[in-house]
Amino acid sequence: MSFILGIDLGTSSVKALLVSEGGEIVGDSSQEYPIYSPSPDWAEQDPEQWWESTIRAVRKAVHQSHIKPSQIKAVGLSGQTHGTVLVGKSLLPLRKAIIWMDQRSIAQTRWLQQRIGKRLSRITGLPIATGFMAPSLLWIRKNEPGIWKKIDQFLLPKDYIRLKLTGNLASDVTDAGGTLLLDTGKRKWSPEILQKLEIPASFAPPLYESCQVTGKITKNAAKAIPLKEGTSVSAGGADQIMGAVGNGIVEPGRVACSIGTGGLVVTPMDHPQVAPDKGLHTIPHAIPGKWILMGAILSGGSSLSWFYKQVILGRGKTLRSENSYQSLFREVSPTPAASKGLIFLPYLKGERTPYLDPQARGAFVGLSLQHGRRDLTRAIMEGVVFALRQSLEKFKELGIEITSVTTWGGGAKNKLWRQIQADIFNLPILISPTQEGSAYGAAITAAVSIGIYPTIKEACREWIKIKGEVLPIPENVAVYNKAYLIYRGLYSKLKDDFHGLSEL
Structure with a gap:
């Protein structure tokens, strides 16, 4: 074999x-x-x-x-x-x-x-x-x-x-x-x-x-x-x-979201549609004659990693195992949507889509004495997805219809983060068959290169089967829609202060 x-x-x-x-x-x-x-x-x-x-x-x-x-x-x-x-x-x-x-x-x-x-x-x-x-x-x-x-x-x-x-x-x-x-x-x-x-x-x-x-x-x-x-x-x-x-994101109309170190959303196109003014990237697809439209954020899973390693564990200490993250997720599960009025801006390394601002800075907005560690953790998870929603909104402004989002990467491994994506996007989330999608995709190109399959599309039809679906919870959608409007307005209000702080 x-x-x-x-x-x-x-x-x-x-x-x-x-x-x-x-x-x-x-x-x-x-x-x-x-x-x-x-x-x-x-x-x-x-x-x-x-x-x-x-x-x-x-x-x-x-x-x-x-x-x-x-x-x-x-x-x-x-x-x-x-x-x-x-x-x-x-x-x-x-x-x-x-x-x-x-x-x-x-x-x-x-x-x-x-x-x-x-x-x-x-x-x-x-x-x-x-x-x-x-x-x-x-x-x-x-x-x-x-x-x-x-x-x-x-x-x-x-x-x-x-x-x-x-x-x-x-x-x-x-x-x-x-x-x-x-x-x-x-x-x-x-x-x-x-x-x-x-x-x-x-x-x-x-x-x-x-x-x-x-x-x-x-x-x-x-x-x-x-x-x-x-x-x-x-x-x-x-x-x-x-x-x-x-x-399997190889046909126009399909959309995928990945939360790894950073975060991104992608969709295929038959023709290169250039929209750098919206902070979007147009890149050749792996399929000849096709292109990918992409929105990208700089701090996705790295926001949560920073919080866990630098704040919870403390500088100089090391992560003992992946189970340590899972215990953090379990702790967050009972907290309500929108973290009791707390919003996190995930600009720890500046930001790409939609702001293109290397001097943007991260922030918790709305902190009060009622907030604890679990609220801050959930706010980080939500803030990352709010940032990715901005890319989806830019897709819609270009006339791209989105009916579902396939999720992969570290953010797809956790049940709560998948649900947060479904609720903030207000879209069904399709669960990828493998969370190592990039390595799997590389294997597909190799299989096609030696003739095991004639095309990428044919290989995807044979190899890729969606594992499940996560549907939005209407009550959470209503809360997140209100919180998103606040989130979306914060950057413009804080931009000058971000730049001033970055130059200190």
Whole structure:
């Protein structure tokens, strides 16, 4: 029997998923790695730690599944998008990777907005934001000229894993779609943008569609990781797009929501509909000739993680197990909707959709002596979903009809958070068959790349079966609609104060 390996290089961990030809998960594992913040608002990771963690995750998944490496016929890659990995002629990293959460390039984003803002967004389909590759490259050129002179290629995070597996420098159109350097309609690097930003075209790696083969496992890689030399590696894609594939979001009208480190909502389109003025991203889909419209928030599950680790446990203490989070959720369950009049703004790393404001700051609004830990926890969960509702509202403004939302990621694992999504969105929530949707989607692209299925749509029809449905509770919907109106008005009232505080 043959199997497919999906690898998802996330923000906090890498996940390895082994899947049978029929779509059954037979092995899975994850390995964590740190985020480094050498200066305030910086966020970096070590590409070599990604690779070491990937080796461990794949070894564990293969051991767990009791299959032979020779039975794994293809590998698909997914990864955190927007980040910047720089390699020299030796194909080794020149510095730590600047990842999507990084806020250091505020000056560069302002320069981009002033010089070619509207034209840039029309070509790329993206709003201009910190953490994207283009402003990060501009920051490096200004502040690290020695590094800039040594650059041979830039890569997206998952593409460094591809390099280690195959020895090839390559990327895919979905991940390139988050760099601010891609012509999203043409699905090619934009010569106009590269020229205007004075970024050498030679820095950009070759681009592939998600289901194309980009290389084979090398002899050296096969010595380090339990994969057979010569095994195919597909292009794969950005984690948001692979998550959409892994949840069957391949037809217009389907909408999915993920709460991981950040949070996002996505929907497919037959044509690129560009709306950066609404804070929305237009990115090539993994299906050739299709696109994804996406709204994104920067602090989703990380808001809850911050509260648990920094406030409840205290700085320097470590999370003992996933059960610790579950005990927190159980404690919250009896609390009423809208947390007794308490609202949380999840802008702990600034915000993307709809505000595009790296200087926005988090806040609890409405605190009183009646509020305890469980109320604050629920307010955080609700605040994250309120933020995601703003993206859904932007979809509706573009004429997109939404009848249900498929949920995946960490926010889909918890029954209460699923119910909060149903109540705040006032929509049925469909439960994904796997919460590792991005790794599963990467496995689908790999299965298609070697001909197990002719298309992504056919693979999704065979592999993906919705597990269940959560319906809105009318009483909660009424409460949340009132609270949302207050939530939506808070940013504009606090914006100037956020900016003042960020400059202290």
